[in-house]
Amino acid sequence: MTSNEPEPTKTNRRRLLRNLGVAGLAATGLGASAVTGRTETAPASNGSEGVQTTDLTPANGAAEKAEKAFINNVTLVESTDGDRRAVRVDGTAVIPVEYDVQVDAQRGTYSIPELDVLGGELNVIKPGEVGTQSTVGTNATSQIYDLTVQATTHDGAECKLCRTTHMLEWYYHTNYDATIIDNRGVDGRAWENTCDPADLTTWYEDYNKFTDRSEGSSECFSQAEGQYYCDNWHKNDKRTWSWHEVGITGHSNGTSDYYGTGDHTGEDGDALHMHVKVV
Numbered sequence: 235m236t237s238n239e240p241e242p243t244k245t246n247r248r249r250l251l252r253n254l255g256v257a258g259l260a261a262t263g264l265g266a267s268a269v270t271g272r273t274e275t276a277p278a279s280n281g282s283e284g285v286q287t288t289d290l291t292p293a294n295g296a297a298e299k300a301e302k303a304f305i306n307n308v309t310l311v312e313s314t315d316g317d318r319r320a321v322r323v324d325g326t327a328v329i330p331v332e333y334d335v336q337v338d339a340q341r342g343t344y345s346i347p348e349l350d351v352l353g354g355e356l357n358v359i360k361p362g363e364v365g366t367q368s369t370v371g372t373n374a375t376s377q378i379y380d381l382t383v384q385a386t387t388h389d390g391a392e393c394k395l396c397r398t399t400h401m402l403e404w405y406y407h408t409n410y411d412a413t414i415i416d417n418r419g420v421d422g423r424a425w426e427n428t429c430d431p432a433d434l435t436t437w438y439e440d441y442n443k444f445t446d447r448s449e450g451s452s453e454c455f456s457q458a459e460g461q462y463y464c465d466n467w468h469k470n471d472k473r474t475w476s477w478h479e480v481g482i483t484g485h486s487n488g489t490s491d492y493y494g495t496g497d498h499t500g501e502d503g504d505a506l507h508m509h510v511k512v513v
Contacts, residue, residue: 393429398460
């Protein structure tokens, strides 16, 4: 389901939707998908537990890929009781890119088995060009910038199972010296996994929603999350959960940073990993 704030839609947003093929982002309202007869309780939110964080080091070849993708840090976030384990990736949005992140918790390392530098450019001012693309109109606002980040759960065969898409548009208002959110959207999607005919699984969307926003002089911030589940993953007797959180920081000069977090729990949750797309 989709949640959008009732804010104006701009031309660059239509371009973004066309490129991504995410028609659902144009809708409004917040809801939850239909659920099956299972009554298992979803895991508590990460923020409700004591957690410990570990900065992971790149495995062989991962450092070069992380540099190409402008990944700044990969962190393992674990609950103190050991029941929850999430992976968070922090990056700078410089080029359109998508990549896989897989973690070896015992060794404290991460790998990037798949990296695809996409064509085109982001709608941001590139480093070294700050201010050259900003145009101030009669309403004393600069151009509108946008960024979309997708967090997708993949299995070991790289089949996509569920996805959370978070979009942010922002601009800098010179009269108020404020970086303002113009529009934002969150969209969730779940698939029936048909990659392996002998192991068909069906994923469902539990919810997706905004969880935070802020606006200041030099930057604005938006955060969203989505949760999904499957009742027939592998052993077909317990529920498997997938949770994504995506945060985007838009700066007054048009540059932006982001993070994506993937948390996979329940039956064979360790067999899942996160795929990130930045456009």
